[in-house]
Every structure is written in structure tokens, then in C-alpha cells.
Amino acid sequence: QVQLVESGGDLVQPGGSLRLSCVASGFDLDRYAIAWFRQAPGKEREGVSCIDAKPANDYYAMSVKGRFTITRDNAENTVHLQMDSLKPEDTAVYYCAVKATSLTAWCGTWRSVDFGSWGQGTHVTVSS
Secondary structure (H helix, E strand, C coil): CCEEEEECCCEECCCCCEEEEEEEECCCHHHCCEEEEEECCCCCCEEEEEECCCCCCEEECCCCCCCEEEEEEHHHCEEEEEECCCCHHHCEEEEEEEECCCCCCCCCCCCHHHEECCCCCEEEEECC
16 A cells, blocks of 8 residues: 655744654655645745656756755655755645656656645744
8 A cells, every 4th residue: 555654844933943754654655756845824835845766867946045954864764854944834734645657766846746646745934
């Protein structure tokens, strides 16, 4: 059974940092592109970052570029999202998902419709 479980969300002050984790089970994560998405209250889900299988090229939304870093630990079947210099507008539920359509090893345009096996999400709140 393919499953993704996110963790690491918390309440943090502006300027702070968090590290989110996405642990995969039921498949070999190193063969697939993995993406992080987020959804704030009253807003549509948006892509945050994506990482290819091999080579592990990474991609970021303009709103987080330079502040967030996505990495993968294939030995642990885990993808991390390091979030630094957090802003109140980063407040959202963060989800990870695996590329489910063709060319599953690469992010491509990393639209949410191309990803599946969504986790339950982890809450990030940035507030003073």
C-alpha cells in the first residue's frame, strides 16, 4: 500500500525555521519525483517545491525560492522540506505527494493533478 506521511509542522514566529518530513512506504521513493504543496484557509492548493528522482534536481515556487530547500534521503525513503525565514503568508497545511502520471521520475511542470497518494498534511502556522 502506497502511503505518504508528513510531519514537522508547528507554530513558529516570523523569521523562524521548520523542517518538514515526508516518509514514504509501499514503494521505492528513489524512483519517483516528490512534491510539496500547501493550502491556506480559503485559498487554492499551490505547489511549493518538487524534487526529481535522479538526478535530484529541485524546483521552487517563486514565493519560497531562496528560503526553502527540498532534499531527499533515499536510504530513509524520506523527503525533507527545510523552511527558513518563515513569513506569516507561509501559514498553511503542507502536503507531500508522489508523481503519478507519465515520466514519474521527473517533476515536469509539477501540477497537482499529476501527483497522487497525498498524505494527511501537516499544519504550519507562522505568527507572533
